[in-house]
Amino acid sequence: MAAEQDPEALAAARPLLTDLYQATMALGYWHAGRAREQAEFELFFRGGPFGGAFALAAGLRDCVRFLRAFRLQDADVQFLASVLPPDTDPAFFEHLRALDCSDVTVRALPEGSLAFPGVPLLQVCGPLLVVQLLETPLLCLVSYASLIATNAARLRLIAGPKKRLLEMGLRRAQGPDGGLTASTYSYLGGFDGSSNVLAGQLRGVPLAGTLAHSFITSFLGTEVPPDPMLAPAASQGPRVDLAACAEAWLDRVCAHLGLGVQEPHRGERAAFVAYALAFPRAFQGLLDTYSVQRSGLPNFLAVALALGELGYRAVGVRLDSGDLLQQAQEIRRVFRSISAQFQMPWLESVSIAVSNNIDEEELTRLAQEGSEVNVIGIGTNVVTCPRQPSLGCVYKAPRFTLGAHAGSPLLDLLQLAEEAAPQAGQELRVWPRGAQGACTVRPAHVEPLLRLWVQQGQLCEPLPSLAESRAFAQLSLSRLSPEHKRLQQPAPYRVALSDKLQALVARLRAGES
């Protein structure tokens, strides 16, 4: 199975990204004549992350890319030979050299599906030696992707559909790929975009970003711009000196706000003018480098009004410290008042963005009814998942054959592979896990959970795009009942066994005791 020309190849995991014990076990299986024996593994988690009832399944795209490219290079085999016993049979290394995933079959929850404890996200079948080697990379690719997608989905549930949520945690991630994974899967989970340019380039994640405090403090106000002249938005009329125009507006803004015209920081204003000259149609101000009320806000207004005179509309402000909610309310009040005073109605609705260590509690506050915050940037608390930094997935050979599953927003049913799927409208008896006895359900709608994605190494259907998976995640979440969707102390979602599976489990348990 050759990997197609893949623009993301650099980001793909490599076959030796695995634990050494996978290689030692591979030798053990090979030595025991079992390398080509058919085997099946299932990847699942045991408890809902962050105290919730659900997770979002993610990472399948990376797994498929990894499987399609899976091939040990000569240097890889030589390296393995250097860490295995020196008298290892050379035929084992020949076996490794010829290894690929052309006999591997993968069933999985589609990207963005709801996933529940104990229900497989991924089923991998193939020769024992290969599927054992795949354990660590698949866990590595699925666990963090699903964790971050789930974290993002929770934050989206808190924020509601209207707030714009941006991931900006690249600098807090576990190295380059941790950052890329976080940006990709927080988008899948419901964020609107990311600051991570590489995620935009490689994964098509929408990007956002304006300016940092360092840009503002680097200006003293004594700089002479090479060209302070700006043409009107409509390209008609003479060019205007934006810096001079902003100074004139500053007088009027300060008079209206009752501030001395010397109070707003010159360097900050110079930085705003420089940014506005580069981005006249996308001017944004970062307000809290010095003082929001006495410097950042009047400087922003002076530049925004100067741009407004030329027909440009400033798009936003950002706050990165202090009481974000309260400041947003005050800023909106000033926008309204200035907008009325100078007859610039668009100024009323300039977007207010906030950031600064925002977690679920602070987000709840920022998303409350009447909040004037429009855009929320989250870094550390989305990327590092501090409440639970690992999903703790496992990859196990099922002790009974799990097969076709059927699901509805009511329950997920685990059956034997040989059983027929349940029919909509037909009553069936199921055994909810954790309960004492059976119960009867009549599903209105039945949907298989796991889909066949890779059969004998071949991709069976195109993977959905990231944006499609993102939409599917929101759709899945919208169908989940509020009692399971609740972020604290949710009702556990029901996972049940079929009659036959329940009987098999009972026999196995009896045999053990």
Add this chain to the structure above:
Amino acid sequence: MAAEQDPEALAAARPLLTDLYQATMALGYWHAGRAREQAEFELFFRGGPFGGAFALAAGLRDCVRFLRAFRLQDADVQFLASVLPPDTDPAFFEHLRALDCSDVTVRALPEGSLAFPGVPLLQVCGPLLVVQLLETPLLCLVSYASLIATNAARLRLIAGPKKRLLEMGLRRAQGPDGGLTASTYSYLGGFDGSSNVLAGQLRGVPLAGTLAHSFITSFLGTEVPPDPMLAPAASQGPRVDLAACAEAWLDRVCAHLGLGVQEPHRGERAAFVAYALAFPRAFQGLLDTYSVQRSGLPNFLAVALALGELGYRAVGVRLDSGDLLQQAQEIRRVFRSISAQFQMPWLESVSIAVSNNIDEEELTRLAQEGSEVNVIGIGTNVVTCPRQPSLGCVYKAPRFTLGAHAGSPLLDLLQLAEEAAPQAGQELRVWPRGAQGACTVRPAHVEPLLRLWVQQGQLCEPLPSLAESRAFAQLSLSRLSPEHKRLQQPAPYRVALSDKLQALVARLRAGES
């Protein structure tokens, strides 16, 4: 500055691994005619991680690799053009196309140095536009590397010098590179090795790994090994059927332990025999798949004694559940008793390895006086740093010029660049941060903290190897006084300002108010 042929190139960060605002600010600087202005940034953290007083500086090697390879490809520039305003001056993109780090100078704490709050780990000088673009990737490369090295150093301090500490958290990391970074820098911080094969191949980290529960449960005991015969270790004498020999030993072991010979699980024994046939000189048993006392331990002993008869010495056992300390004590007692009974003295000291969600508290218990645990594997709690999953580094233009620093295990001194370094034996007045007044010190030894690594894009001296940095980290830690090394409520390490720097800071503060 061309990157040399770099076997780790795939793992290197790419120039677009940055926040979009670095690119928008770059356009702002360029537009303001300031792109080539000399600028300086410092990278530091504000508080000691995990409640401790110190961190270990790490990630410099990755930063240097990144800087040397830094060059925007055509596709990168085209992508940036697609997210910047459509009327952006094409000359800006020409500027980006020509960009490299040949004018960048980097001073840094050597890898494995002690690092304290507020003292720069990295100083980066060069053209404003370039050093601004470097902010996010440098933060991404230094923060997690330093955090994980510090976490590992704390775990090493708890474990003491004799326990073997292994990192095995690849499956819990933030994707492929998070795992590679964790394995590399936990080794730097004091671990003995990792399970991550790629870290062994790319970074030379010593590897460890044997077998998982899935290997054991995959054997039923009915398998027929293709070749159960094993030659003696010295290669003299006839080959012996290891499986049959182990059965014979099982009788004797069970009789000695008072167990029925049917109790130990056949499949587990078959798995041990298969593993021993593949690794006769490195046989290890994972004991807790079924019952340690009634199955894993007697099965291990049967196979180990069969190997022993042939002159091979089993190397270890592993436990992955239950009370690890208590089980280790019991297992050692059984080893001693069996060793005496069957006159196999080497069996007494077979290594006992443990794993299973070990954190600082559990490690303290496992490392206590008299513990029979020899090897400790840590995954989630080293890789995800759950107590503080981000170091929170910042990258700031210093508002006064920081320059040559001088340090000893007594204090770190921050001076102006123009000041001469203090002399050993000479008294000088310093201003400890956080204190009210000055104090006088007479350092016995003075050592510059930051070293020049990259000057005008050229590497000034070879970077130490990972193993050298690891040794340097242990040396640095050994010199730190116990009051600062304490993991809970340590005395803060003193960072002081020189007379001149203190005066400058005072002037700046007065100017602000």
